[in-house]
Every structure is written in C-alpha cells, then in structure tokens.
Amino acid sequence: MINTIFVLSGSGDVLIEKHYRTVVPRTILDPWLTQHQKCANPEEVPPHTVNGKFTLVSVYRENIFLVAVVSGDMSPLFIIEFLHRALDVFKEYFGKLGETTMNKYTVTVYQLLEEMLDNGFPLATEPNILREMIRPPTWTAVFDSVTGQKNVREKLPSGVSTNTQWRRAGVKYTTNECFVDISESIDCITDKNGTLIFNEIRGEINLRTKLGGMPDLTLTFVNPRILDDISFHPCVRLQQWTNNHCLSFIPPDGAFNLAKYVMGPENQIIVPLQIRPSIVFTETGGKIDLEVSAKQVGGKVVEDVVITIAMPKQVNSVNATPSIGTNSFDQVDRVVRWDIKKLPTDGKQTTLRGSISIAPGSPKVEGQPTVRALFKVNGYVTSGVKVSKLDIAGEKYKPFKGVKYITQAGRYEVRA
Numbered sequence: 001m002i003n004t005i006f007v008l009s010g011s012g013d014v015l016i017e018k019h020y021r022t023v024v025p026r027t028i029l030d031p032w033l034t035q036h037q038k039c040a041n042p043e044e045v046p047p048h049t050v051n052g053k054f055t056l057v058s059v060y061r062e063n064i065f066l067v068a069v070v071s072g073d074m075s076p077l078f079i080i081e082f083l084h085r086a087l088d089v090f091k092e093y094f095g096k097l098g099e100t101t102m103n104k105y106t107v108t109v110y111q112l113l114e115e116m117l118d119n120g121f122p123l124a125t126e127p128n129i130l131r132e133m134i135r136p137p138t139w140t141a142v143f144d145s146v147t148g149q150k151n152v153r154e155k156l157p158s159g160v161s162t163n164t165q166w167r168r169a170g171v172k173y174t175t176n177e178c179f180v181d182i183s184e185s186i187d188c189i190t191d192k193n194g195t196l197i198f199n200e201i202r203g204e205i206n207l208r209t210k211l212g213g214m215p216d217l218t219l220t221f222v223n224p225r226i227l228d229d230i231s232f233h234p235c236v237r238l239q240q241w242t243n244n245h246c247l248s249f250i251p252p253d254g255a256f257n258l259a260k261y262v263m264g265p266e267n268q269i270i271v272p273l274q275i276r277p278s279i280v281f282t283e284t285g286g287k288i289d290l291e292v293s294a295k296q297v298g299g300k301v302v303e304d305v306v307i308t309i310a311m312p313k314q315v316n317s318v319n320a321t322p323s324i325g326t327n328s329f330d331q332v333d334r335v336v337r338w339d340i341k342k343l344p345t346d347g348k349q350t351t352l353r354g355s356i357s358i359a360p361g362s363p364k365v366e367g368q369p370t371v372r373a374l375f376k377v378n379g380y381v382t383s384g385v386k387v388s389k390l391d392i393a394g395e396k397y398k399p400f401k402g403v404k405y406i407t408q409a410g411r412y413e414v415r416a
Contacts, residue, residue: 001120002079003054003069004028005086005113009099010063012036016106018113020120024054024069032056032067048076059083062097085125086116088257092127093136108137126166128252164214166235166252172212176399178251180219180390181206184381185410186271192414194274201263201383202410205247208255216394219247219258222386230261261385269382272297272407273343273375275307275414279356281365286356288320288336290371293350294343297407300380305340307352307373314362320354327352371414377407 004024007016012033014026032049039045042060049056057079058067066083087097089112094101102109111134115124124130183206188199205219221227224245232238233249233256240248247258263269278289288309294302305325311318311334318329318336325340338352358365387403 001070001072001074002082002117003071003120005083005117006065006067006069007102007109008065008067009102010042010060010065012065013099015099015102016109018110020117028054028069029056029067032058047080057083059087061087062091063099064097064102082116082122082125086113089116089125089127089130092255105137108134124165126252127256128166128168128254132168164235164250166233166256167214167250168253171253173210176211176395176397177209178211178217178390178392178399178401179208180387180401180403181208181406182381182385182387182404183406183408184383184385185408186269186382186412187410188271189413189415190271190275192277194276196269196271197415199265199267199269199271201267201269203261203263203381203383203385204257205259205261206255207251207258209251209253211251211253211392211395211399212397213395214250215392216250217248218391218393219249220388220391221245222388223384226263226267226383226385227259227261229263230259232259233257263383267383270295270297271412272302272377272380272382273305273373273409273412275371275373277309277371277414279309279368281312281356281358283358283364285358286365288318288352288354288356290338290352291349292340292343292352293347294345296347297377297380297382299345300377301345302343302375302377303341304376305338305343305373306375307338307340307371309336309369309371310334311336311356311369312365312367314358314365315356316359317357318354319357320352322352323350325350368415373412373414374409375412376409379405380407381405382407 003021005018006014006029008014028051031051035049036045045058045060047058053071055070056067057070057076058065059080066086068079068083070079091097093108094105112130115130115133117123184201184203186201189197191197235249235251237248240246272295274293274295276291280287313334315334320327322338325338327338329336340350343350390401392399
C-alpha cells in the first residue's frame with residue numbers, strides 16, 4: 001500500500017506531502033535524495049530506492065518528482081503507473097506542471113490526492129469522475145465566491161459505482177465528434193556514419209470524444225499484429241483484442257489515452273533524420289562539421305529540428321555558420337544549438353561548419369561530444385500503424401470522425 005506521496009521540485013525540495021495511514025517523516029527521503037544528488041540529469045534518478053522496510057518509487061516529468069513511500073508487497077510498476085496517472089490528472093487540471101504550478105494550486109493537489117487514493121489504495125483515477133468531484137481551479141474561485149459552496153462534492157458521481165466508472169452519466173452534445181491521435185516517439189542511437197545501433201518506438205493512441213449517451217466504439221487497424229507489446233485503458237475489452245485484434249470500448253468523455261505500445265530494436269525502422277558529425281579537437285582549437293538530411297517519409301516534412309552538442313569544458317567558443325536555420329553557442333553551459341524550421345524534402349544535405357576555440361592552458365580534450373536531436377513529422381508514424389475504420393454503435397447519431405498521425409524524437413543521440 002502507499003503510505004505517503006511526496007511532491008518535489010526538480011532540485012529535490014519538498015513542495016507537498018500527503019499521508020494516508022501514518023505520518024512518515026521527511027527523513028525517509030534521505031536515500032532517494034542521495035541518489036538525486038549523484039545524477040547530473042533529473043531523468044537519470046533511479047525510480048526505485050529502498051529505505052529499511054519502506055520502498056521509494058518515483059517518477060519525473062516537467063521538473064516535478066512524485067515519490068511514493070510504499071510498505072508491504074506491491075508491484076513497483078503498479079505504483080509507477082499510478083504516479084503517472086496522477087501527473088496526467090494534474091496536467092489536465094492545471095494545464096502544465098512545474099514548481100510554480102504546484103505551489104499555486106496546493107489545495108487542489110491535496111484534494112485530488114485525497115480522492116485518488118483510499119487508505120493507500122487507488123480509488124478514482126479517471127479525470128471525468130474527478131472533475132465531477134473536485135471542480136477545476138480555472139473557475140472554482142469565481143463559483144465559490146458567488147455561491148459559497150465547497151470545492152469538493154459531498155456525494156460520489158453516479159459513474160463510480162457502475163461497470164463504466166470512467167464515463168459520467170447523462171452526457172449530451174449538440175455536435176458529436178471523435179478524433180483519434182496516434183503519436184510516436186523514437187529513441188535511437190546512431191554512430192557518426194548514420195548506422196543505427198539501437199532503436200525503440202514508444203507510441204500512444206489518444207482519443208478526444210464528444211459523444212452523447214453511451215456509445216460503443218470499435219477501432220480497427222490495417223496492420224494490428226505489429227502492436228505486440230501494448231497496454232490499454234480499463235475501458236478496452238481485452239477479449240475482443242485477443243480474438244479479433246480490434247479495440248472495442250465505451251469511451252470516457254473528453255480526451256484520454258486509449259492505449260500505449262512499444263516496439264523494440266528487433267523491428268526495422270526508418271529514422272526520419274540522419275546526422276553525420278565530424279568534430280576534431282587540437283591543442284589550440286578544432287573544427288566542427290555537421291551534415292543533416294531528411295529521409296523519405298511518405299513525402300512529409302521533417303520540421304522543428306533542434307540539434308544540440310554539449311562541448312567539453314575546455315571549449316571557450318564556437319564560431320559556426322549553418323547553410324539553413326540559426327545557430328548559437330551558450331557560453332555558460334558550453335552547448336552548441338542549431339535550429340532548423342524545416343528540412344528539404346528532396347534529401348539534400350544541410351550543413352553546420354565552423355571553428356572551435358580552446359581556452360589557453362587547458363588540458364587536452366579526450367573523447368567526442370554526443371550530438372542530440374529533436375524533430376517532428378506530422379502525418380506520419382515510423383512503425384506503420386494505420387487506422388482502418390472507427391465504428392460507433394449504440395446511438396443513432398452520425399458523429400464527425402478524424403485521425404491524425406505524428407512522429408517526434410524522444411532520445412535521439414549520435415555518438416562519434
């Protein structure tokens with residue numbers, strides 16, 4: 001069971017603590033804080049730390065840590081899934097995460113954590129249900145000032161005690177619509193010649209529904225069998241997926257994540273972006289030469305490209321000229337940044353070339369810096385997942401339907 005949840009800033013300061021069974025002192029976080037101090041990047045903090053009879057399970061997103069203090073025998077992945085669900089609810093309520101947001105909406109965070117867990121066990125985690133129980137802060141203050149009512153409902157919403165607890169009752173819309181968004185994030189490592197060393201695709205199938213009544217949806221794919229490692233929202237009927245490889249469900253109202261999937265290195269993929277770096281250091285300076293090109297991705301454009309190179313501390317300055325886009329050098333963090341709005345679709349190479357200045361008397365530079373990249377491709381997914389059709393039963397109306405695809409970089413590294 002979960003004894004306590006701590007909300008911490010990216011630097012490790014405790015912002016909020018919510019106790020469920022007994023009050024756990026903050027000193028329980030000492031082993032976790034030790035691990036945090038050893039990591040240069042907050043994302044590198046281990047998600048699992050042991051302190052005596054307690055286990056500390058943590059997740060990180062947008063400069064916020066959620067740390068759950070767990071006692072007893074519970075699956076760490078179960079706790080991690082709940083913590084991510086809590087962060088999703090916070091983001092839906094407040095629009096964004098971060099230390100400032102947590103401090104501003106401390107009372108609402110307490111109320112949400114109170115309703116999401118009952119005596120340390122997950123109870124209500126669906127945003128639709130929580131919105132009926134706790135009014136979002138965007139209009140709470142105005143509503144309370146006029147009516148003088150409490151922020152939390154005294155009675156549970158009707159959907160909590162039904163088989164479809166994720167959907168509130170009596171939903172009505174003048175215009176009914178349903179949109180499917182399939183987004184994929186590519187994690188990959190390549191060598192300086194562009195050869196793929198490691199790759200992984202993490203995909204999400206998200207829906208935005210405004211459907212009245214109690215509609216029954218069926219989502220089918222052109223090639224469903226490539227979705228091997230996949231997890232579902234509780235509304236999905238698992239037997240239908242096992243037998244027919246289609247997603248059958250009664251959807252929550254509004255935006256929600258229907259499924260997540262992972263495709264590992266055993267799957268051959270085409271990375272939309274290719275980077276070939278050549279960085280040479282001498283005793284007094286060096287040269288930088290980057291070649292970037294877009295691969296054929298169904299005629300779609302690779303855009304919002306951001307390439308960063310973390311230079312060694314011996315580097316004093318970098319003077320480079322890009323063929324397209326803009327570049328800069330951060331004197332404090334020693335980072336070269338190259339921004340490209342859109343890459344040519346004909347595969348033509350774009351370059352960033354220039355010189356490197358080394359601080360006098362500095363030791364010789366050892367090794368090569370890692371090149372990292374971000375990018376986005378609208379209307380394309382690397383895995384090839386494609387929606388065949390979306391059928392809606394149980395209601396007489398004909399809603400407007402749409403599908404959107406997007407690919408973006410997760411952790412894209414080029415190691416020279």
